[in-house]
Amino acid sequence: MGQLVIHHDQVTDPAALVATCPFGALEVQDGRVTVNAACKLCRVCVKRAKNGEITYIEEQTPAIDLTEWQGIAVCAEQNGGQLHPVTFELIGRGRQLADKAGQSLSCVLMGQGLDAAVAELRHYPIDSLFVYDHPALRDFRMEPYTATLADFVTARRPAVLLAGGTPLGRQLAPRVAARFRTGLTADCTVLDIGPDGELVQIRPAFGGNIMAQIATTRHRPQMATVRYKVMQACPRAATPLGGQVIPCALPKEGLLSGVTVLASEPKPPVRYLEEADIIVAAGQGVKTKEDLALVRALADALGGELAASRPLIEAGWVSPRRQIGLSGRTVRPRLIITCGISGAVQFTAGMDSADHIIAINADKRAPIFRVAHEGIVGDLYEIIPALLAGLKDKRRNA
Amino acid sequence: MNILVCLKQVPDTDRVAVDPVTGSLKREGAGTKMNPYDLYALEAALQLRAQCGGRVSVLTMGPPQAAEVIREAYAMGADEGMLLTDRAFAGADVLATAYTLSQGVALAGDYDLILCGKQTTDGDTAQVGPEMSEFLGLPCVAQVSRIVPDPSGGTLTLSADMGDRVLTLRVQTPCLLCVDGGANVPRLPSYLKKKATADKPIRTLGKADLPDQSEQVYGSAGSPTGVRRIFTPEHHTEHRLHEGGSAALAQLVADKLTEWKVL
Numbered sequence: 001m002g003q004l005v006i007h008h009d010q011v012t013d014p015a016a017l018v019a020t021c022p023f024g025a026l027e028v029q030d031g032r033v034t035v036n037a038a039c040k041l042c043r044v045c046v047k048r049a050k051n052g053e054i055t056y057i058e059e060q061t062p063a064i065d066l067t068e069w070q071g072i073a074v075c076a077e078q079n080g081g082q083l084h085p086v087t088f089e090l091i092g093r094g095r096q097l098a099d100k101a102g103q104s105l106s107c108v109l110m111g112q113g114l115d116a117a118v119a120e121l122r123h124y125p126i127d128s129l130f131v132y133d134h135p136a137l138r139d140f141r142m143e144p145y146t147a148t149l150a151d152f153v154t155a156r157r158p159a160v161l162l163a164g165g166t167p168l169g170r171q172l173a174p175r176v177a178a179r180f181r182t183g184l185t186a187d188c189t190v191l192d193i194g195p196d197g198e199l200v201q202i203r204p205a206f207g208g209n210i211m212a213q214i215a216t217t218r219h220r221p222q223m224a225t226v227r228y229k230v231m232q233a234c235p236r237a238a239t240p241l242g243g244q245v246i247p248c249a250l251p252k253e254g255l256l257s258g259v260t261v262l263a264s265e266p267k268p269p270v271r272y273l274e275e276a277d278i279i280v281a282a283g284q285g286v287k288t289k290e291d292l293a294l295v296r297a298l299a300d301a302l303g304g305e306l307a308a309s310r311p312l313i314e315a316g317w318v319s320p321r322r323q324i325g326l327s328g329r330t331v332r333p334r335l336i337i338t339c340g341i342s343g344a345v346q347f348t349a350g351m352d353s354a355d356h357i358i359a360i361n362a363d364k365r366a367p368i369f370r371v372a373h374e375g376i377v378g379d380l381y382e383i384i385p386a387l388l389a390g391l392k393d394k395r396r397n398a
Numbered sequence: 399m400n401i402l403v404c405l406k407q408v409p410d411t412d413r414v415a416v417d418p419v420t421g422s423l424k425r426e427g428a429g430t431k432m433n434p435y436d437l438y439a440l441e442a443a444l445q446l447r448a449q450c451g452g453r454v455s456v457l458t459m460g461p462p463q464a465a466e467v468i469r470e471a472y473a474m475g476a477d478e479g480m481l482l483t484d485r486a487f488a489g490a491d492v493l494a495t496a497y498t499l500s501q502g503v504a505l506a507g508d509y510d511l512i513l514c515g516k517q518t519t520d521g522d523t524a525q526v527g528p529e530m531s532e533f534l535g536l537p538c539v540a541q542v543s544r545i546v547p548d549p550s551g552g553t554l555t556l557s558a559d560m561g562d563r564v565l566t567l568r569v570q571t572p573c574l575l576c577v578d579g580g581a582n583v584p585r586l587p588s589y590l591k592k593k594a595t596a597d598k599p600i601r602t603l604g605k606a607d608l609p610d611q612s613e614q615v616y617g618s619a620g621s622p623t624g625v626r627r628i629f630t631p632e633h634h635t636e637h638r639l640h641e642g643g644s645a646a647l648a649q650l651v652a653d654k655l656t657e658w659k660v661l
Binding site: 002003004024025027034035036037038039040041042043079139140141142143146166167168170171172173174175177178179181182183184185186187200204205210211212213214215216217218219257258259260261262263264265266267272278302310313314316319320326327334335337345346348355356358360364369370371372373374375376377378379382383384386387389390391394 | 576626
């Protein structure tokens with residue numbers, strides 16, 4: 001991207017200029033204001049420095065010929081021939097982007113024993129499906145999968161490449177992005193395409209209650225990952241559609257890896273938070289680990305699952321498997337009740353598409369109340385017991 | 399076994415917000431801490447050292463004050479620390495950061511293993527580790543919950559969490575692993591070690607020290623992504639706020655649950 005230029009002759013008050021940066025990235029060195037490695041190029045300083053002390057120069061020359069890169073591509077994900085449902089969500093959004101840009105939608109599928117997955121994908125509106133079916137791709141290993149996806153990118157030159165923000169996609173996509181030295185935006189919550197073909201990528205950023213729109217201007221493909229359950233799944237057509245299926249050979253490099261898979265075992269059958277219909281989530285308003293029992297009791301009474309925000313996971317009170325948020329899971333339950341959660345965007349990005357949201361929190365200014373449909377300002381230590389007693393009465397009378 | 403652990407200094411608050419009036423970023427307090435996920439990587443390295451011997455080095459990139467996380471790593475038991483800091487690194491996105499760190503790795507001496515945290519709490523991308531592995535040409539496994547050195551040497555046996563399944567893997571060294579949160583219980587910094595390492599040197603390097611001298615690979619120039627704009631999330635649906643006595647509020651919740659057919 002571009003860079004910041006400091007016009008030293010315009011600087012009358014270096015300390016005031018330094019103070020414009022929220023990240024401490026401006027400092028005075030030998031009497032001159034300079035930018036240090038903490039800079040995130042958010043350009044707040046440009047906006048705040050009223051006398052034009054700092055300007056931003058966009059880099060002009062494209063790194064590559066952008067016109068050679070066309071079309072939207074989606075990386076399908078499967079395990080043992082079973083497609084991961086995020087695939088249908090990526091196809092849904094990818095199709096919309098392709099239609100808006102007047103471009104084609106391709107899909108790349110990697111693995112071993114893919115006939116059933118290919119047959120299933122034909123029910124979705126993909127123009128071309130590229131299939132790499134090879135024993136070397138049976139289990140996910142980063143190097144063979146990278147070589148294979150890179151083979152597809154080199155051959156087809158898509159302008160946009162989307163992958164699932166899954167345990168697999170979050171490893172594969174960055175390695176491929178580094179190979180092409182292109183940009184990758186993780187966990188996008190909004191994707192759109194501009195008239196010039198620029199992918200509009202929006203995600204929570206800077207570890208706070210802020211969204212950022214990210215662009216990859218001079219590199220291709222423009223890569224993004226999207227969490228499962230963030231986008232709408234594409235409807236399945238009753239009969240196979242007319243898309244092309246193109247079998248591809250594994251690139252030679254795909255056979256090379258420093259990793260051998262000794263075993264692949266399904267995780268013990270825990271109920272995944274993502275599948276829960278009802279979730280009761282605890283946050284820092286819960287004062288001790290023992291008090292979690294109260295929140296758990298509410299979850300049990302409603303037939304739901306217990307979840308938590310990041311601080312309780314970091315404290316070791318709750319298993320990371322039950323964490324909601326960008327560093328945990330994205331959920332879309334029918335009902336979520338948050339108890340003592342203030343609602344940083346890192347958390348709410350993982351739950352704000354729930355059908356019904358009730359928040360119980362003592363601080364009426366907490367950001368969670370901008371997300372909750374029913375905000376309950378009060379003490380969870382009083383409200384939950386009263387609610388539990390009410391539920392018990394109701395059951396007795398029923 | 400010589401192990402290199404990559405660390406990042408992150409804000410210790412998530413109270414970063416956009417000022418609704420001026421539209422600019424404001425951050426309450428300027429406190430920082432070591433990225434919590436890096437603690438698991440550092441702990442894994444210290445445990446492996448206890449088991450196999452060798453050296454634990456830590457590497458970070460950031461402004462000069464990022465040296466604090468190296469001091470913290472020293473207080474936990476790290477042997478050596480390296481800080482990459484230079485104005486030329488300003489504005490680095492994930493790719494430029496990963497590239498700069500991989501350049502630093504080239505100067506960090508012999509290593510058998512590079513460990514990164516799962517992700518940072520300020521960027522939350524989980525991308526730097528895999529991108530570094532590409533630049534270094536190393537095998538890479540993420541979401542690693544268990545690392546066991548094989549008796550014959552030269553390989554490690556790992557458990558990697560793939561969400562719905564756990565892979566048991568054998569990986570050749572040198573390699574790069576991203577350690578899962580919760581993989582172990584990180585030790586607390588020791589006061590005695592902190593005192594003993596107060597004067598321990600930190601190797602500080604800038605762009606001029608790195609093998610790649612191109613201007614185009616560092617900082618903003620080496621960053622394919624850029625921020626177009628920042629804004630506060632919008633909320634469209636109706637949000638009602640209820641205050642009052644706890645009993646009345648509990649009744650209100652129960653009524654809503656009935657209305658939504660949860661009960």
